[in-house]
Amino acid sequence: MTRCTRRALIRGAALAPLAATAADRLTGPAAERYFPGHGSYGHHTTSYDLSLAYDPAAGTLRGRARIRAVAARPLPEVELDLARLTVRSARVDDIEVRTRTKRHKLLLTPPRPLAEGAPFTLDISYGGRPGPVRTPFGAIGWDRTGDAHGGTLVAAQPLGAPSWFPCNDRPDDKAEFVFRVTVPRGHHVLANGALTERSDNGATESWTYHHSGPMAPYLAALYTGRFGNDTWQARDTATGRSITGRNAYPVRLSHRARHDLGRQPAMIEAFTGWFGPYPFETYGAVVVDADLDEPVENQTLPVFGRNHIDGERTWETLVAHELAHQWYGNSVSLRDWRDIWLNEGFATYGEWLWSEHTGEDPADAIARREWARLHRGPQNLRIGDPGQDRIFDDRVYTRGACALHALRLTTGDERFFTLLRGWHHAHRGRSADTPAFLAHAARYTPQTPEPLLHAWLYDKPLPPLPPPRPAAVRP
Ligand SMILES: [Zn+2]
Missing domain, CATH: 3.30.2010.30 (Zincin-like)
Structure with missing residues (x-):
C-alpha cells in the first residue's frame, strides 16, 4: 500500500490540467529538479499572510495574499504558481503592477527589476472557485468534501498548493504562515499552527492561525466545515x-x-x-x-x-x-522530490518502531517480511532517484525503511538512534538531500555505511538484510 500519495478524494472532480511552462527551459538547479515547471529559483519566500473568505454555498473563495520574499538574482519579473483562480490586482512594494498568467504561472512585472538580495513584498488580490488540479498523481489540492455542510480540505502533496494561494511551489522554499479565514457563522476553520484569534462578525466568523514553521507551500492546509x-x-x-x-x-x-x-x-x-x-x-x-x-x-x-x-x-x-x-x-524537508525516500522511508520506519514499541510485530520481523515481498517483485527502481512519476512507488516506502533497518542492524541501536536524532537536529527547519544523509550517516558509524546505503538507495538489485541482532527500541 502506498501512503501519502495525493489522490485526494475518491469521488470524481472537475479538473484543470497542470503542465510545465517555459520554466522547463531554465538551467541550473531548476533544470535538475523533478518538476521544473513548479516553483521559481528567482526568489526565496520569507512569509505568506493569507486573508481568505470562503462561501461554502457558492464554493467561491476571495483571497488576498501578502508575501514577503527576497530576490535571489536580479528579477525583471516575479514568478509564482497559481491554478484556476483569477487575479484582480497585484502590487509589488506597494506599487500596482501589471500581471500576466501563463498556464498555472502568475507573472508580476515590477516597475524596475528587483536587485539581487533585495527584500520585497507582494500584495495579490484574487478569487474564484478553487478546486483540485490535475497532476501525474491524480487530482490534488483544494477540494470539497461533499458533505451536507459544504466542508473543504486541502491535500496538496506534491503539486497542489497553487490550487488555493499564489506561492513558490518548491519543497525547499519554506516560510512563515498566517491564515485569516472568514466563513459563515457556525462553520469551523482549521489551519496549520496555533489559533491566535477568533472574531464574531455577525453573519460570519473570522479565524486566525499563525505557524512560524518554516513550512513548504505543499504542506499548508485549510479545513472548513463543522x-x-x-x-x-x-x-x-x-x-x-x-x-x-x-x-x-x-x-x-x-x-x-x-x-x-x-x-x-x-x-x-x-x-x-x-x-x-x-x-x-x-x-x-x-x-x-x-x-x-x-x-x-x-x-x-x-x-x-x-x-x-x-x-x-x-x-x-x-x-x-x-x-x-x-x-x-x-521539519526536515526535501531539497527536491528526487529525495522522497527521506520522507517516506523514515515515516514508514516510524510505523515499524511504533509496532515494536506497542508489543506488536518487531521492526525486524516487519523488515524481513517486507524484504521477502520486495525480493519477489521487480527490482528495477533506484529509490534514491526513482524518477518523477515513481516518487510514490510503494518500494520507495518499504525499501527505504528496510535501508534504515539495515543501518540499524549494522550500527547497533545506540548509534542508530543517535544518528536519527542528529539528522533532525542538523537540518531542523531546513531542507536536505540524500548525499547529505550519506555524509551524516558516515559521521555516526564506525564502519563506513556508504557502500551499504548506496546499494539500498542507488542500485536496482535488492541487497540482503544483515542478520538479526538483539534489538531494544529506545528509549
Ligand atoms: Zn508518508
Missing part, C-alpha cells in the same frame, strides 16, 4: 515540555475518532525519545467527512478520511506514519 474536537496533552521526553494537541472530526464519528487517535500522546512520548524534540508548537489530526485514498501529513495538522477511522485502530499505523513525518518530511 467539526467536533478534543484537546489533549503530550509530554516531549526530549525537552520535558508539554505539547497541546487538538483533534477534529465529524461529530457523529467522535467516539471512534477519540479511540483511534487516542494513543497520539503516547506516540509523541515515544517518538521524541527516538527522533528528538517535537519540532512545532502544536499537533492534531483532522478527520474529514469524505473518503480519502490515503492520509496526508500536512504540517502540524495531518488529514485522515472518515474511512481511516473505524473505532478499532485498524489504521493506527497511518497515525504513526503521519506523526513521524513531522520530523522527517516537514
Whole structure:
C-alpha cells in the first residue's frame, strides 16, 4: 500500500490540467529538479499572510495574499504558481503592477527589476472557485468534501498548493504562515499552527492561525466545515515540555475518532525519545467527512478520511506514519522530490518502531517480511532517484525503511538512534538531500555505511538484510 500519495478524494472532480511552462527551459538547479515547471529559483519566500473568505454555498473563495520574499538574482519579473483562480490586482512594494498568467504561472512585472538580495513584498488580490488540479498523481489540492455542510480540505502533496494561494511551489522554499479565514457563522476553520484569534462578525466568523514553521507551500492546509474536537496533552521526553494537541472530526464519528487517535500522546512520548524534540508548537489530526485514498501529513495538522477511522485502530499505523513525518518530511524537508525516500522511508520506519514499541510485530520481523515481498517483485527502481512519476512507488516506502533497518542492524541501536536524532537536529527547519544523509550517516558509524546505503538507495538489485541482532527500541 502506498501512503501519502495525493489522490485526494475518491469521488470524481472537475479538473484543470497542470503542465510545465517555459520554466522547463531554465538551467541550473531548476533544470535538475523533478518538476521544473513548479516553483521559481528567482526568489526565496520569507512569509505568506493569507486573508481568505470562503462561501461554502457558492464554493467561491476571495483571497488576498501578502508575501514577503527576497530576490535571489536580479528579477525583471516575479514568478509564482497559481491554478484556476483569477487575479484582480497585484502590487509589488506597494506599487500596482501589471500581471500576466501563463498556464498555472502568475507573472508580476515590477516597475524596475528587483536587485539581487533585495527584500520585497507582494500584495495579490484574487478569487474564484478553487478546486483540485490535475497532476501525474491524480487530482490534488483544494477540494470539497461533499458533505451536507459544504466542508473543504486541502491535500496538496506534491503539486497542489497553487490550487488555493499564489506561492513558490518548491519543497525547499519554506516560510512563515498566517491564515485569516472568514466563513459563515457556525462553520469551523482549521489551519496549520496555533489559533491566535477568533472574531464574531455577525453573519460570519473570522479565524486566525499563525505557524512560524518554516513550512513548504505543499504542506499548508485549510479545513472548513463543522467539526467536533478534543484537546489533549503530550509530554516531549526530549525537552520535558508539554505539547497541546487538538483533534477534529465529524461529530457523529467522535467516539471512534477519540479511540483511534487516542494513543497520539503516547506516540509523541515515544517518538521524541527516538527522533528528538517535537519540532512545532502544536499537533492534531483532522478527520474529514469524505473518503480519502490515503492520509496526508500536512504540517502540524495531518488529514485522515472518515474511512481511516473505524473505532478499532485498524489504521493506527497511518497515525504513526503521519506523526513521524513531522520530523522527517516537514521539519526536515526535501531539497527536491528526487529525495522522497527521506520522507517516506523514515515515516514508514516510524510505523515499524511504533509496532515494536506497542508489543506488536518487531521492526525486524516487519523488515524481513517486507524484504521477502520486495525480493519477489521487480527490482528495477533506484529509490534514491526513482524518477518523477515513481516518487510514490510503494518500494520507495518499504525499501527505504528496510535501508534504515539495515543501518540499524549494522550500527547497533545506540548509534542508530543517535544518528536519527542528529539528522533532525542538523537540518531542523531546513531542507536536505540524500548525499547529505550519506555524509551524516558516515559521521555516526564506525564502519563506513556508504557502500551499504548506496546499494539500498542507488542500485536496482535488492541487497540482503544483515542478520538479526538483539534489538531494544529506545528509549
Ligand atoms: Zn508518508
